[in-house]
Amino acid sequence: xxxxxxxxxxxxxxxxxxxxxxxxxxxxxxxxxxxxxxxxxxxxxxxxxxxxxxxxxxxxxxxxxxxxxxxxxxxxxxxxxxxxxxxxxxxxxxxxxxxxxxxxxxxxxxxxxxxxxxxxxxxxxxxxxxxxxxxxxxxxxxxxxxxxxxxxxxxxxxxxxxxxxxxxxxxxxxxxxxxxxxxxxxxxxxxxxxxxxxxxxxxxxxxxxxxxxxxxxxxxxxxxxxxxxxxxxxxxxxxxxxxxxxxxxxxxxxxxxxxxxxxxxxxxxxxxxxxxxxxxxxxxxxxxxxxxxxxxxxxxxxxxxxxxxxxxxxxxxxxxxxxxxxxxxxxxxxxxxxxxxxxxxxxxxxxxxxxxxxxxxxxxxxxxxxxxxxxxxxxxxxxxxxxxxxxxxxxxxxxxxxxxxxxxxxxxxxxxxxxxxxxxxxxxxxxxxxxxxxxxxxxxxxxxxxxxxxxxxxxxxxxxxxxxxxxxxxxxxx
Numbered sequence: 101x102x103x104x105x106x107x108x109x110x111x112x113x114x115x116x117x118x119x120x121x122x123x124x125x126x127x128x129x130x131x132x133x134x135x136x137x138x139x140x141x142x143x144x145x146x147x148x149x150x151x152x153x154x155x156x157x158x159x160x161x162x163x164x165x166x167x168x169x170x171x172x173x174x175x176x177x178x179x180x181x182x183x184x185x186x187x188x189x190x191x192x193x194x195x196x197x198x199x200x201x202x203x204x205x206x207x208x209x210x211x212x213x214x215x216x217x218x219x220x221x222x223x224x225x226x227x228x229x230x231x232x233x234x235x236x237x238x239x240x241x242x243x244x245x246x247x248x249x250x251x252x253x254x255x256x257x258x259x260x261x262x263x264x265x266x267x268x269x270x271x272x273x274x275x276x277x278x279x280x281x282x283x284x285x286x287x288x289x290x291x292x293x294x295x296x297x298x299x300x301x302x303x304x305x306x307x308x309x310x311x312x313x314x315x316x317x318x319x320x321x322x323x324x325x326x327x328x329x330x331x332x333x334x335x336x337x338x339x340x341x342x343x344x345x346x347x348x349x350x351x352x353x354x355x356x357x358x359x360x361x362x363x364x365x366x367x368x369x370x371x372x373x374x375x376x377x378x379x380x381x382x383x384x385x386x387x388x389x390x391x392x393x394x395x396x397x398x399x400x401x402x403x404x405x406x407x408x409x410x411x412x413x414x415x416x417x418x419x420x421x422x423x424x425x426x427x428x429x430x431x432x433x434x435x436x437x438x439x440x441x442x443x444x445x446x447x448x449x450x451x452x453x454x455x456x457x458x459x460x461x462x463x464x465x466x467x468x469x470x471x472x473x474x475x476x477x478x479x480x481x482x483x484x485x486x487x488x489x490x491x492x493x494x495x496x497x498x499x500x501x502x503x504x505x506x507x508x509x510x511x512x513x514x515x516x517x518x519x520x521x522x523x524x525x526x527x528x529x530x531x532x533x534x535x536x537x538x539x540x541x542x543x544x545x546x547x548x549x550x551x552x553x554x555x556x557x558x559x560x561x562x563x564x565x566x567x568x569x570x571x572x573x574x575x576x577x578x
Contacts, residue, residue, distance in 0.1 A: 137167075137168040137236065138166060138167045138168065138238060138495060138496065138499060139167065139168045139169075139170065139234060139236045139237050139238055140162055140167050140168075140169055140170075140237065140238060140239050140240075140241065140491060140492075140495050141169075141170045141171070141172060141233055141234065141237045141239075141240045141241070142155045142158055142159060142169060142170070142171045142172070142240075142241050142242075142243065143171075143172045143174060143229065143240060143241065143242045143243070143244070143247040143250075143251065144171065144172070144173060144174070144242075144243045144244050144247065145173060145174045145175050145243075145244040145246060145247060146173050146175055147175070147244070149344065149345035149371075149412065150269055150270075150344070150411035150412035150413075151243045151244045151269055152173075152243075153312075153412045154243045154267060154269045154310060154412060155171055155241075155243045156312075157310045157311060157312055157488075158241065158243070158267065158310055158487065158488050158491065159171060160312075161310070161486070161488035161489075162488050162491065162492060165488065165489075165492050167492065167495070170233075170234050170237070172229070172232055172233075174225070174229070174244060174246055174247045174250065177225055177228040177229055177232060178221065178225055178228075179221070179224050179225065179228070219249075222246055222249050222250050222253070223250075223253060225250050226250050226253050226254050226257075226259070229247075229250050229251070229254070230254055230259055230260065233260075237262055238262055238263075238495040238496070238498045238499050239262055239263045239264070239265060239491060239494055239495040239498055240260065240262065240263075240264050240265070241264075241265045241266070241267055241491055242264070242265070242266045242267070242282075243266075243267050243269055244269075245274065245276040245277045245279075246276075248264075248266045248277060248278075248279040248282055249276070249279040251264040251266075251279070251281070251282060252264065252279030252280050252281030252282045253279075253280075253281060254281070255281035255282065255283065256280055256281040262498050263283045263284065263494050263495070263498055264281065264282050264283055265282065265283060265284045265285070265286060265491060265494065266278075266279070266282050266284075266285045266286065267286045267310070267487050267491075268285060268286065268287050268288065268292050268296060269411065269412065270292065270410065270411060270433060270437055270440075271288065271289065271291060271292050271410060271414075271437050271440035271441050271444060272292065272295060272410070272433060272436035272437045272439065272440040273287075273292050273295035273296045273299060274433065274436070275299045275300075277296065277299070278296055278299040278300050278301045280300075282301070283303060283494075284303045284304075284305060284490075284494060285301045285303065285304045285305070286304075286305055286307045286487045286490055286491075287304055287305070287306050287307065288306075288307070288308055288309035288415070288479060289306065289308075289309075289444050289446075289479060290306055290444075291440050291443050291444045292440060293305075293306045295440070305490060307485055307486055307487040307489070307490045308479050308480060308481075308482065308485065308486050308487070309415045309418070309419075309479055309480070309486075309487075310415075310486055310487050310488060311412070311415050311416050311418075311419045311480075312396070312416070314396040315395075315396050315399065315416040315417075315419040315420045316396075316419060316420060316421075317420060317421035317477070318400040318420070318421075322400050323400050323401060326397040326398065326400040326401035327401045329394075329397060329401075330367075330387075330389075330397070330398060330401055331387075332365075332367060332387060332401055333365055336364070336365045337363065337364040337365065337403045337404075337461075337464045337465065338364060338365050338367050338401060338402045338403050338404075339358050339363075339364035339365065339366055339367065339402065339403065339404050339405075339406050339460055339464070340367050340369070340398060340399065340401075340402035340404070340405045340406070340422070341354055341355055341358065341366050341367065341368045341369070341405075341406045341407075342368075342369045342371075342405065342406075342407050342408075342413050343369075343370070343371065343373075343407070343408055343409070344371055344408075344409050344411065344413070345371040345372055345391075346371055346372060346373060347370040347371040347372065347373025347376045347377075348373075348408075348409075348430055349408040349409070349428065349429070349430045349434070350408075350428045351368065351370065351373075351376060351380075351408075352376065352379060352380060352383070353428065354366075354406065354408075354427060354428050355368050355380055355383075355385050355388075356383065356385070357453065357456055358406070358456070358460070359384075359385060361456060361457040361460070362457075363456075363457040363458075363460050363461045363464075364403065364404065364460055364461075364464060365387065366385060366387065367387040367389075367398070367401075367402060368380055368385060368387065368388045368389065369389050369390075369392050369395075369398070370388060370389065370390055371390070371391055372390070372391055373390075374390055376388075377389065377390045395413075395416065396416075396420060399416065399417055399420040399422050400420065402422060403422075403423075403463075403464035403465070404422065404423050404424070404425060404460055404463045404464040404469070405417040405422050405423070405424045405425070406424075406425050406426075406427050406460070407424060407425070407426060407427075408426065408427065408428055408429045408430050408434050409429065409430055409433065409434045409437065410426060410429070410433070410434060410437025410438055410440070410441055410447075411433075411437070414437075414441065414447065417476075418446060418476035418477065418479055418480070419476075419477075419480055421473050421476075421477060422473075423447075423448075423463040423464070423468075423469040423472045423473055423476075424441070424446065424447040424448070424463075424472070424476070425447065425448045425449075425450055425459055425460060425463055426438035426441060426442070426447055426448070426449045426450065427449075427450040427456060429449075444475075445471075445472070445475045446472060446475050446476040446479070447472065447476075448463060448468070448472070
């Protein structure tokens with residue numbers, strides 16, 4: 101759950117209390133009409149935990165700043181109820197056929213985006229998203245690439261009349277993140293900002309990352325207390341091994357390598373992969389956890405983080421002052437994130453298994469770890485310029501009627517690259533849906549529903565007379 105104990109939240113609560121205090125005495129003037137609430141909508145997707153985690157913290161910060169925040173899940177708004185099937189198919193692909201995901205990721209990366217099936221599915225979702233936006237929305241923020249493409253399409257067509265922003269949750273920026281029509285892209289560092297510009301983003305602003313405020317450096321007393329709370333060794337070096345909320349990748353192999361190296365005791369977080377946790381315990385890995393609610397405490401207990409995806413958990417480790425190593429990364433974004441984090445100087449990328457022990461030792465106890473901690477903590481140096489603060493500024497400009505620069509479309513030559521990669525790009529969506537269809541009893545009905553719902557290239561858009569402000573107030577909250 102989002103942490104609500106920040107001083108900013110308490111100040112906002114106190115201010116709200118003061119605003120609603122009754123007038124003192126009979127001569128006080130009558131209260132005037134209340135100002136309309138400032139409203140922002142966040143559009144994420146429940147694929148893993150990183151996209152929703154970023155949205156949750158943006159929600160907390162914007163709420164503390166006085167905004168009403170609505171959160172929508174793109175998967176809930178996809179036609180024919182395909183969202184769950186896509187999520188499950190993607191999950192199965194990472195577990196059973198990571199090589200296929202790697203090929204798809206690389207092919208769409210070279211082409212600059214997805215194919216016609218993905219485009220048709222997302223375009224069919226545009227009206228659903230538009231109808232779900234609450235009246236009075238001042239800005240819409242995406243934390244997921246598919247959501248950005250939906251918002252970009254709405255902005256290009258003029259049906260969405262308020263600013264659309266993308267918060268880049270990763271350090272590496274796949275071209276799918278950069279959608280035509282998005283007004284502003286927010287990046288955690290100059291490295292992802294440069295990649296976004298290279299992919300065609302027009303307005304990119306480096307605002308730093310966003311993480312739960314519970315992730316912060318801790319002293320020796322907090323470290324000792326955390327170790328005792330989790331039943332960890334009091335004095336041995338600890339390597340915290342994470343693999344996202346799904347526990348994907350060669351986690352077992354890495355845990356056994358760390359244990360054999362004797363450079364650090366492996367502490368493994370398996371997320372929702374209960375089978376992996378049981379297997380590790382059977383292997384004799386003593387400290388293997390499933391889902392952990394107190395990740396800040398576990399990071400306070402550890403000396404180094406070893407990860408394979410480079411997502412939100414890495415940012416949380418940076419905020420907690422925990423040095424990070426990328427090792428045996430999952431295909432696609434796991435490897436590109438590792439390269440971007442290394443380029444930024446905030447994480448080490450261990451490519452050679454022979455370097456695992458010396459690099460972990462340097463990060464846990466040496467000067468390299470100190471340098472990396474300093475570089476990572478510098479990302480959070482100016483909290484007043486964070487992504488939530490930038491979103492608030494843009495939303496308030498929108499409320500004041502100040503102009504937002506019109507989106508700039510890319511040149512038509514890009515369409516030729518889409519044609520060249522159509523077959524490869526469609527595999528991701530076909531595999532995701534096909535895998536789920538093959539393992540569900542309701543496959544035939546899904547196929548009929550998809551055939552009825554989807555419209556492909558050249559399909560007409562149904563005009564919508566209501567941008568944000570139409571009488572549709574549905575809100576999806578995780």
